[in-house]
Amino acid sequence: MGKQMTEMLKGTLEGIVLAILAAQAAYGYEITARLREQGFTEIAEGTVYALLVRIEKRGLVDVEKVPSEKGPPRKVYSLNASGRDYLDEFWRTWDFLSERLTHLAKGAR
Template sequence: MANQLTEMLKGTLEGIVLAILAEQPAYGYEITTRLRDEGFAEIAEGTIYALLVRIEQRGIVDVAKVPSEKGPPRKVYTLNTQGEAQLAEFWQTWRLLSDRIEHLRQRG
């Protein structure tokens, strides 16, 4: 089951991270902590940082460097207008897919 969960998370992780950022801006470690608090403990921290690089490059988040008390500045990610649209599309797709899967489950 763990392998199946990992594969399913790969396809939804971006939307999950965008949903977290829709609540409030955050830096990488905060996002990882929030994911763990929400029950996604199996997601490696490196996976989150790679995802953050990709969504920054795609322009769906704004990034600000904020001074840190413990080292170099942190990159704080904020969902922008494009990111909000991407998240809305994610939720629409999620509803469509989950409705179809639930329909199959009820038939079987």
Template sequence: MASQMTEMLKGTLEGIVLAILAERPAYGYEITTGLRDRGFTDLAEGTIYALLVRIEQKKLVSVEKVPSEKGPPRKVFTLNDTGQQQLSDFWATWNVLVSRINALPQPDSNDESKKS
């Protein structure tokens, strides 16, 4: 199940990160921690940082360098208007997808006759 979860996350991770940034501006480690706190424990930090580079290049966020007590300045990401529109589109698409998936027949896990 873990590999299937990883594959499904690949297509939705951008929207998930944008949703986190809609709550408040954050830097990479805060975003990674927020994801882990929400149960996305198998995500590598490198995956999140690569995604942050992509959403910055797509101009979905504003970036401000903020001094850090430890090490170099941190890049704080803030969802901008373009990112907010992308997030709205993500949720609209997600809701359509969920409704279509929920309409598919699901195996009855209590049906012992179908188990081998």
């Protein structure tokens, strides 16, 4: 993954993870697996776990500890009302930027 891709992902990964949680609650490894299924193969688990800590502290997700067959309980994250509001704003912002970038790209080609 190039430096530009890495930098752009830093600004959007939070919204991407919230979109994954909007579809279904999940624990950290499941979120990483879903990211990889979507083509985000270069994102490290550590990056996802750090992001989960941040969005939990900001109150965008609810967390439930669920027993695990292997090791300590897993923290399962689900999107709450604040997270849904934040995700809605993310998509509005994404649409705005996407439209403007598409317009700029057409003019530059």
